[in-house]
Amino acid sequence: MSVNSPWLAKGEAKRQSILDTIPAKWRLPNPVPPATEVRDVTGSYIQQYLSEREIEITESDAVDIAAQTTTGRWTAVEVTEAFCHRAALAHQLVSCLHEIFFDAAIEDAKKLDAYFAEHKAPIGPLHGLPVSLKDQFHVKGVETTMGYVGWIGTFQGAKDDPRFRIEESELVRELRNLGAVLYCKTSVPATLMAGETVNHIIGYTWNPKNRLLSCGGSSGGEGALIALRGSPAGFGTDIGGSVRIPAGYNFLYGLRPSSGRMPYQGVANSMDGQNTILSVIGPLAPTARSLALLFKTVLSQQPWYHDPLVLELPWRDALVEETRSWIEQAKAGNSTLAFGMMHWDGITRIQPPIARGLKIVEQTLKRLGHKVITWNPPSHATAGTLSSEAFNMDGGADLKHHFGLSGESKAVQVIVDESNPISISELAALNVAKREYQKQYMDYWNSTAELTGTGRPVDGLFCPLAPHAAVIPTQFNYVGYTSFVNILDYTSVALPVTFADKSIDVRAADASVAELADHIEWTFWLMRGTDDADTYHGAPIGVQLVGRRLQEEKMLTLAEYLGGEISKTVETK
Structure with a gap:
């Protein structure tokens, strides 16, 4: 790679232009210390640059913020400015933003305040709530690069396209109708098909809790920004784990809904037209109830009238109430809830902290009186093969085209191979095989009765999000723990559990104890003495709660309940 490569200079110019949009008053006064000196830039580290009022606002969750802004107790302007400031700091700390449009956001907030002053009522349930967006969503006046240098100054790589800076995604339109304030777009790996976030525009997006590690991908910028509370909630996309992995890596909640519930109309994408595994939109946030707020309010906009692929399936309060009734029975000592536990998929062993996180979940379920069964499903190797064939059906043509627009090289290992594309008959066979696997898994789930x-x-399945905690750069290489959900098109919620601890996640002297089960990868954890364990120390640990297809209301309700109970288990240890 030549230092004089035109694409390299173009990417650097774009990177500088992003930094230039940060107001001087919000720029860090000194260089950020290296990660070897300051790993964790969340909490008190970023708070040192904020006022007490800004901390109060930005460390409230989306539900509490909306309660204040929709009643006029907090103005949209003060809330927006607080999050713009914190987002600016977040970007300087971990490089998580692709687009900054703070000025436009503040102008929108002023209009919201004027509306409230005149009508004594909010525009909608998200009135004055800042919402961040992954850089796939088109916002008027803002470009979308999706991490490609070749997309700079174009509409999805097409020059002179009249939609450039004019197009708005359907979800963007609906969020504006609801009163949300849009102010930034977050970083992604070029192609989107990667578990780490890095590209030739903004470089590597680091994990705020441990800057030696990745924030995940492909909605990695969302995960990093929200972990630093530079956003109360935002939207990413998920085709193989791209919402859930960043959620897990950043100690957040994240929802992967089934296809057909969230509007994807007008969103940029990789391999557009590949319909064997559909990418879906899902929210990320520090609390489960924030996910429910965003999901429910978007459905209130009746997206099925604006996106031909959205199902006419409004938010179902009845399903929420039924789930809550089971929770109340459990609290009264008569649980009728049951869960599957899959400690590993029989293919890729897991790190000790992941095993401990799953044990905490299992202990919590049993403490609450819920039935727990060992999960023995149809082979997950089959799901992995089907996912790989779907992701590689075009032989890498899409990514080669978009990299070729600038001549840039790949900045990260992607889960797409450059090979021969499959034929129409092979595509048909793949779709049949996927359907047959879905039926096998459905039958197994039914059999657990x-x-x-x-x-x-079972009401849900708990399993890992990845074999490791927030990964060391370049070492993400297995997506099977999340992609099986995409093959099945099931609902899944990522839940935070605990943090990697080099003093706890150690190999016991007695090789007969349960902690040394063959599903734990001790060699990888201790591959260079204690170096890896030390590097991972403090990394967030998350799991996922998987439900059946189109069970978002149920899974979100269970996630809020069980997430709180898991926290209690951790606190008592």
């Missing part, structure tokens, strides 16, 4: 004692199958 014989084991639960509740009269129905």
